[in-house]
Amino acid sequence: MKRLVPTGEMTTGPFFPREFAAGANDLTVLDGQQVEGEKIEIRGRVVQGDGKPLDNLVLEIWQADPSGRYDTPDFLGWGRAATDASGIYVFRTVKPGSADGRSAHVNFLILSSGLMRQLQTVMFFEESGDPVFLSVEKSVRHRLVAKRQGANRYVFDIRLRGGEETPFFDD
Amino acid sequence: MRYQIDPRPKDTQSQGVEPGYAYTAQRWPSRALQRRPLTVSELSGPQAVLRRLATVRGDLAGSGEKRALGQLIHIRARIVDEDGAPVPGAVVEIWHCNAAGKYIHPNDTNDAPPDPNFYGAARVVAGDGGLVELRTIKPGAYPVRDGTSWWRPPHIHFSVWGRVWLSRLVTQMFFPGEPLNASDVILNAIRDPAARSRCIATLLPTTQGPANALVFDYQIVVRGRKASASMP
Numbered sequence: 001m002k003r004l005v006p007t008g009e010m011t012t013g014p015f016f017p018r019e020f021a022a023g024a025n026d027l028t029v030l031d032g033q034q035v036e037g038e039k040i041e042i043r044g045r046v047v048q049g050d051g052k053p054l055d056n057l058v059l060e061i062w063q064a065d066p067s068g069r070y071d072t073p074d075f076l077g078w079g080r081a082a083t084d085a086s087g088i089y090v091f092r093t094v095k096p097g098s099a100d101g102r103s104a105h106v107n108f109l110i111l112s113s114g115l116m117r118q119l120q121t122v123m124f125f126e127e128s129g130d131p132v133f134l135s136v137e138k139s140v141r142h143r144l145v146a147k148r149q150g151a152n153r154y155v156f157d158i159r160l161r162g163g164e165e166t167p168f169f170d171d
Numbered sequence: 172m173r174y175q176i177d178p179r180p181k182d183t184q185s186q187g188v189e190p191g192y193a194y195t196a197q198r199w200p201s202r203a204l205q206r207r208p209l210t211v212s213e214l215s216g217p218q219a220v221l222r223r224l225a226t227v228r229g230d231l232a233g234s235g236e237k238r239a240l241g242q243l244i245h246i247r248a249r250i251v252d253e254d255g256a257p258v259p260g261a262v263v264e265i266w267h268c269n270a271a272g273k274y275i276h277p278n279d280t281n282d283a284p285p286d287p288n289f290y291g292a293a294r295v296v297a298g299d300g301g302l303v304e305l306r307t308i309k310p311g312a313y314p315v316r317d318g319t320s321w322w323r324p325p326h327i328h329f330s331v332w333g334r335v336w337l338s339r340l341v342t343q344m345f346f347p348g349e350p351l352n353a354s355d356v357i358l359n360a361i362r363d364p365a366a367r368s369r370c371i372a373t374l375l376p377t378t379q380g381p382a383n384a385l386v387f388d389y390q391i392v393v394r395g396r397k398a399s400a401s402m403p
Contacts, residue, residue, distance in 0.1 A: 004252075116189060135208060165201060167202070
């Protein structure tokens with residue numbers, strides 16, 4: 001069969017509608033119902049090469065449910081947030097489980113003006129033997145581990161470019 | 172159905188830092204992106220995004236006294252995967268500026284008038300044949316406010332969910348015959364001429380479609396294809 005080439009990705013530009021970016025960052029509620037699991041908050045600050053925070057940058061996440069399963073009827077596992085003028089984003093979710101040789105993790109996708117393509121990275125809760133974690137160069141893989149802050153909050157800052165640059169994937 | 176994702180031909184995608192688009196040099200990573208082992212985590216995806224994001228506004232043009240200003244157009248975009256198989260149920264977000272080149276976004280400082288009858292954001296779902304249809308008005312061109320003389324040609328933004336997480340696609344659709352296409356930094360970041368021309372919609376003959384609107388055909392290919400039973 002003839003294979004088609006995927007369409008070229010292009011930037012969201014600076015005017016991704018606020019309406020699209022709003023109201024989808026709480027994964028703990030689905031169809032008005034509370035979902036099962038340990039509720040956590042993931043937040044962070046996104047900066048560019050010169051350290052300046054990015055406003056209206058869109059982050060989407062994809063994760064397993066607490067038992068490590070994806071896309072179950074009781075937990076969607078997908079959410080979207082946008083940064084504010086200080087570059088801060090926030091998700092509320094439940095802690096994903098580990099399964100199939102993967103440690104608990106949250107996939108991140110980043111869209112922004114000035115980003116010609118989506119960037120993909122992964123947040124881990126701790127250093128582990130996860131195959132994706134181990135595939136990242138040892139000297140920088142700690143940047144994929146969120147910092148725990150209090151009982152239920154994890155801080156995952158993202159630097160698009162420059163010193164302490166977050167590792168990104170292209171598959 | 173198992174799905175597989177393969178690397179894309181390099182020239183069909185921007186390489187990240189584009190001369191002429193200053194922000195890219197601050198935002199694209201300096202380290203090479205790396206390929207990772209793919210597991211169920213990357214090869215699954217939300218099949219019910221609409222449980223979190225409702226459909227909104229399938230018609231941006233309006234009618235009667237509420238009709239948006241500008242040339243009425245119909246967009247017929249087909250969402251397919253790399254096998255050419257339609258992706259029915261694909262959720263598609265579409266946004267674009269008004270006929271004068273102004274977005275609804277509060278950050279748009281372009282000195283062009285808003286249109287009270289135009290709200291340029293829609294979320295729709297592909298039908299059985301992977302087809303998404305939108306009635307709207309043709310967007311205008313506008314200057315990029317970055318201190319250069321770059322003008323964006325008329326274009327429409329698309330955000331598409333394919334079958335799995337790695338199929339997610341955000342892109343822009345362009346119009347045929349626009350002189351600004353040739354100098355647009357974003358369109359020309361697709362270096363392969365054939366891939367670039369596929370980012371430009373096709374005008375259907377005016378003998379087809381409604382008498383009062385121009386119809387543009389477009390195809391969006393999301394990443395992924397059915398995993399072959401035996402790998403070569």
